[in-house]
Amino acid sequence: MLHTIAIKLKIPDNAAFSALTALRRLGVDVERVERADIWQFAGPGSSDDVATSVKRNESLFNPNKHVLEVLESPSPRAGETWISNIPIPGDVPPGSSAGAAKHYVAWRLFAGHDRPADKATVTSAIEKLLCNPAIERAIT
Amino acid sequence: MSARVAVLVFPGTNSEAETVRICRDVGLDAESVHWSKGASLPKYDAYVLPGGFAYEDRIRAGAIAAHDPMMDYVIEAAGEGKLVLGICNGAQILLEAGLVPGTGAVRKPTAAFTHNAPSGKFICKHVHIKLVAETSRCAITAALPSGTIIPAWSAHGEGRLAATPEHLNEITSGGHLAFVYAHSDGTVDDAAIPNGSALGCAGLTNKRGNILAIMPHAERDAWNFNHPDLADRENILAPSGGAILFRAFAKALS
Numbered sequence: 001m002l003h004t005i006a007i008k009l010k011i012p013d014n015a016a017f018s019a020l021t022a023l024r025r026l027g028v029d030v031e032r033v034e035r036a037d038i039w040q041f042a043g044p045g046s047s048d049d050v051a052t053s054v055k056r057n058e059s060l061f062n063p064n065k066h067v068l069e070v071l072e073s074p075s076p077r078a079g080e081t082w083i084s085n086i087p088i089p090g091d092v093p094p095g096s097s098a099g100a101a102k103h104y105v106a107w108r109l110f111a112g113h114d115r116p117a118d119k120a121t122v123t124s125a126i127e128k129l130l131c132n133p134a135i136e137r138a139i140t
Numbered sequence: 141m142s143a144r145v146a147v148l149v150f151p152g153t154n155s156e157a158e159t160v161r162i163c164r165d166v167g168l169d170a171e172s173v174h175w176s177k178g179a180s181l182p183k184y185d186a187y188v189l190p191g192g193f194a195y196e197d198r199i200r201a202g203a204i205a206a207h208d209p210m211m212d213y214v215i216e217a218a219g220e221g222k223l224v225l226g227i228c229n230g231a232q233i234l235l236e237a238g239l240v241p242g243t244g245a246v247r248k249p250t251a252a253f254t255h256n257a258p259s260g261k262f263i264c265k266h267v268h269i270k271l272v273a274e275t276s277r278c279a280i281t282a283a284l285p286s287g288t289i290i291p292a293w294s295a296h297g298e299g300r301l302a303a304t305p306e307h308l309n310e311i312t313s314g315g316h317l318a319f320v321y322a323h324s325d326g327t328v329d330d331a332a333i334p335n336g337s338a339l340g341c342a343g344l345t346n347k348r349g350n351i352l353a354i355m356p357h358a359e360r361d362a363w364n365f366n367h368p369d370l371a372d373r374e375n376i377l378a379p380s381g382g383a384i385l386f387r388a389f390a391k392a393l394s
Contacts, residue, residue: 015198022199022207088257088302088336128247129207132200132236134303135252 001043003050004071006106008036011065019107019129026128030109030117038082038104040074079116080108081138083131104139142169143393146184148214148230149174150194150205155357159190159227162362162383166390173210181213186223186393189214189230191295191357201254201298202232206247211237215246223280223392224351228296231343231353240353241316242346243307251303251311251344253296253355257336262297265334266368267356269342270322278318278345280352283388289326290319291367291381292356294334299355301341308338319343319354358382 016035023030039060041050047070054068055061061068076082082104107130109117117125122140131138145168149156156172163170170188173180181187194205205211211233218224218239226234232253234240244250256263271281271288281288303311311317320340321332333340335355343354361367361382364375 014196018195018198018204022204025209026207085255086302129203130199132203132249132252134250134307135254136200 002074002101003041003043003047004074005039005041005047005051005054006036006069006071007039007054007061007066008034008069009065010067022129023109023125028121028125028128029111030121030125031112032110032114034108034110036106036108038071038106040102041099042101043099076106076140077108077116079110079118079122080106081122081126081130081140082106083136083138086135086137142167143185143390144183145170145186145188145393146173146181147171147188147190148210149190150192150208150210151175152194152196153190153192153229155191155227155359158359158362159188162359162386163188163389165362165379166383166386168390168393175208175210178208178210178213181210182217184217186389187214187217187225189224189226189233190359191228191230194229194233197298200236200252202229202234202236205233206236215239218346218351221348221350223389225280225389226351226353227359228299228355228357231355232298234351234353235344239351240344240346241307241311241314242348242351243310243314243316250307251301254298254300254302256297256300256334262295263299263334264293264295266361267292267294267334267342268322268324268332269319269354269356270326270328271318272320273315273318273345277315278349278352279392280345280350280389281318281385283391284384287326288384289322289324290358290384291324291361292354292358293360293366294356295360296335296355299335299337301338301344303338311341311344312339314347316344316346317341318345318352354385358385362386
C-alpha cells in the first residue's frame with residue numbers, strides 16, 4: 001500500500017511567494033501558489049500510523065513550522081504539479097533514510113477566487129519555471 | 141581605457157566583493173551592480189555573475205534569478221557578443237537561463253548544475269580545473285593554452301552537471317566543455333571530480349564562445365593568503381593561481 005504525506009510550511013513560504021512573483025512576471029495567470037513536500041511510503045499499516053511516524057522524524061517534520069496532511073490520492077490534485085529529480089545511479093534519494101519510497105515537491109496553483117488553476121496554466125508554469133527537464137520530471 | 145565590467149548582485153549573492161576585487165587587480169574597471177539598478181547594465185562591456193545563493197536557491201539553484209529583469213539585459217548583451225562569466229551560483233543561473241551550453245532556446249535549459257552525487261551534500265574543497273577547450277573556442281580563455289591548470293575552491297551543494305544523454309552528447313560534440321576537474325599535475329580521473337559531475341565538467345561555454353560558466357571559485361584562489369600552500373609567505377597579497385582566469389578575461393576585453 002502507498003501512503004502519501006504532504007508537509008508544508010505554516011509560516012510564510014518565501015519560495016512559494018517567489019514562484020508566484022516569477023510566474024506572474026512570465027505571464028502565467030495565478031493568484032496564489034502553495035508548495036509542499038510530498039513523501040510517499042510503501043508498506044503495510046494505516047496512513048495515520050505512517051503520519052505519526054513522520055511527525056516523530058525531525059529531518060522531515062518540525063512541528064514549529066510545518067503542518068502535515070495525509071493525502072487520499074497518490075497523485076496531484078487539480079491545479080497541482082509534482083516535481084521529482086531524475087535519479088542517477090548511485091544517488092541517495094532524499095528521505096530514503098526515513099524509509100520514504102519517493103519524494104516530490106508539489107506546487108499548487110490557484111486562479112481567482114481560490115479556484116485551482118486550469119491544466120493549461122499548470123502546464124505553462126511547469127514549462128516556464130517549475131521544472132528543468134534536464135534534471136526533473138513533472139507529473140500533473 | 142579599461143573595460144567596464146558589471147558584477148551582478150542578486151538578492152542572496154555573496155561573492156561580489158572578491159569578484160570585483162580580482163577584476164580590478166587585473167586592470168578592469170569593475171563595480172557591483174545591485175538588482176535594483178539593472179537598467180544601468182547596457183553601458184558595461186562585460187558581465188560577471190558571482191557566487192552565492194541568489195533568491196535563496198528557491199525552486200532550484202539559479203531558477204528565479206534566471207528570470208530576474210537583470211538577466212533580460214545580460215541575455216541581450218550576450219546576444220550582441222559581449223562577454224559573460226558566471227561563477228558557481230552565477231554559472232547555475234546561466235544554465236537555468238539557457239545561455240550555456242545554449243543548445244536550446246533562451247530560458248529553456250537543456251542542462252543544470254544540480255545536487256552533488258553521491259552525497260547530496262555541500263562540498264567545500266580545494267580543486268584544480270583544466271582547460272580542455274581549444275584556444276579559439278572561448279573568448280574568455282583565448283589567452284590561455286589548452287591544458288592550462290587553474291587552482292580554485294569548490295564550494296557548492298549543486299555543482300554536478302546533469303543533462304539527458306542526448307544533451308550531454310551535444311555538449312561534447314559541440315565543444316561546449318571548457319573546463320574539467322583534474323589533479324594538480326593535470327591528470328584527469330574520477331578521483332579528481334568532487335561532485336559526480338557528468339563528463340567531469342567544471343565549466344561550460346556556449347556555441348559562440350562569449351559566455352563561460354564555471355562552478356569552482358577561481359576568485360577565491362586569486363591571492364596567496366587564500367591558496368592552501370601559501371606559496372609566498374612574505375607577500376600574502378601576491379597573485380595566486382586563480383588570477384590566471386581573470387588575466388585572460390581582461391586580455392579578452394583589451
